[in-house]
Amino acid sequence: MEIARRCIYCDHDAPDSSPAIVMPFVAHRALGYAPVNITHDWGLRDVPTGLCQTRCNTLHCACCGGLxxxxxxxxxEMAALYADYRGPAYTALREHYKxxxxxxxxxxxxxxxxxxxxxxxHDKLPEHPRILDWGGDNxxxxxxxxxxxxxxxxxxSGKETLPGTQAITPDEALGGQYDLVVLSHVLEHLPSPFSLLEEIAPLLDRGAYLYIEVPYEALMCELTRTNEPIWQNKRHWHEHINFFSTAALEALIKRSGLVIHGLEERQDRPESSVLCVLCKSPATNEKRI
Ligand SMILES: [Zn+2]
Known part of the structure; x- marks a missing residue:
């Protein structure tokens, strides 16, 4: 595990910092740190008693606006957090805290x-496309x-996938040939979204489009409408350890050497929006011109 010192999106240094906590479910499952009550029995003369959660910081990049x-x-930690994702043990612990x-x-x-x-x-793909859904659940x-x-x-998570689909390993996927690679609701969970984009680069160099979808969290929508430092209101971190701004997502994609072919905000529910991007390796554009 590391502590970030640079922006995970655009790689700018010295992000702004504000104190926060890791939500108890994530701290317990990923790190094994359940909240603990410090009592007088501990004998800590200089530490006040009370409930102790797991500390972290919220970082904000002044350059791309990402959080x-x-x-x-x-x-x-990732294996501990996501093993048997939403299976019985995961669900029971999460229900306990929430x-x-x-x-x-x-x-x-x-x-x-x-x-x-x-x-x-629809207008970017052949009629019967070859699809790879990376992190696609079932x-x-x-x-x-x-x-x-x-x-x-x-x-x-090792889940069984639906009929008509085939579960494969990352290594098998990286050797494949696809028209579309999907990363939907994946990058907000990852310690290094940039590393995953680097890992799948060979697939894109062979001509696949990449579709990325991430939550456009309410706080990030609000941040774009105000000059106030409301990012400091982010006092807790759950499974979504990355909050994307549009500029942060664009910066991440450009830093990975990809070209954006479309970007839109989609509102799925009154309280929930997503950012959708279609991108491609520039090498494949040149070949096709
Ligand atoms: Zn940044």
Missing amino acids: FMDLRFGEP PGYVKRNEALNRQTHTAAVEKFL GRNTPFRCNASCCHIVEI
Whole structure:
């Protein structure tokens, strides 16, 4: 695990910092740190008693406007957090810290925005595209799943995928040839979104479009409308350890050497928006001209 000293989006140095906490569910599952009550029995003469949570900082990049948690989990912490994602142990612990989680999650699971994604991408792809959904869960939200000539899914939680799709490993995926690679609701969870874009670069160099979708969190929408430092209001970090601004997402993509072919904000529910980007490796543009 590392502590970020530079912007994870645009690589600018010395981001602004403000104190925050890791939410207890994430601290418990990723780090094994449940909240603890410091009592007089501890015998800590110079430390006040009371409930102790896991500290972190909110970092804000003045250059691209992106926001993120300074603690950057390593592989063991990510494996602990996402093993059997939304399986029984995960769900029970989350329900313990956040009563009502199961019901809310069931309602969210019933929603799908695949039609909107397909509309955004439809004129860029062949009739029966080859699709790779990286982090695609069981494939229920994979665009073009029903008319794809192949639909591969990389999913670290080890879930079974839906009929018509095939679960493959990252190594298998990196050797493949696709028309579209999907990273939908993945980058907001990752310690280094830049590293994943670097890892999948060979797929894009072979001509695939890359579709990225991330939440456009309410605080980030508000930040674009005000000059006040309201990013300091971000006092807690849950599984979404990266909050994207439009400029931060653009900066990340350009830093990865990719060219943006379309960017839009989509409002899926009254309280929830997403940022959608379609991009491509410049090498493949040159070849096709
Ligand atoms: Zn930045």
